[in-house]
Amino acid sequence: ETGVTQSPTHLIKTRGQQVTLRCSSQSGHNTVSWYQQALGQGPQFIFQYYREEENGRGNFPPRFSGLQFPNYSSELNVNALELDDSALYLCASSLVLDRGNSPLHFGNGTRLTVT
């Protein structure tokens, strides 16, 4: 059983640029969620995708967007990068509609630095 994999591991961007982060879900999982973790903080929920549609969103502006593909892999896109977007971005997969009985499985994250 393969785990959750994210790419790239590290990324440096300039303020105002756009970035795309990628995530491959754990085998058999049909839901993916994204979290942002600033230094010294707990992860904050960005959004979740199920069957290629967003079905939950945290308190993040529209410049944070995503996609989920038929193979359940996912992308997180951030436009007009700001310095405060510097963080570890974590992807998690799960099997939704299991009545929440299964734990979330996280990838190792992408460390984004905005300069």
Next chain:
Amino acid sequence: KQEVTQIPAALSVPEGENLVLNCSFTDSAIYNLQWFRQDPGKGLTSLLLIQSSQREQTSGRLNASLDKSSGRSTLYIAASQPGDSATYLCAVRLTSGYSTLTFGKGTMLLVS
């Protein structure tokens, strides 16, 4: 709004000591609670998941308890080892069918 607090923020103990990490949450209507471990610069590793109907879960040297009515959970680590050094995060899930977790800021543990 659900808020999760973890105390202490940092803890340093000698090897072999038993220790307790605390987690509290403001809304007791949780679906489950999950404890994670995070090594520096890495992702999250799930340690234990406690459903709202359960009181505790055990895995090896780890034991997590849940008191939903008082909004508290504890993670007990027995006979701590240097390899246990990491940040420990607790997270609560409010509704079924969604993966949304609300996290605390974590407890940074150093075992020397």
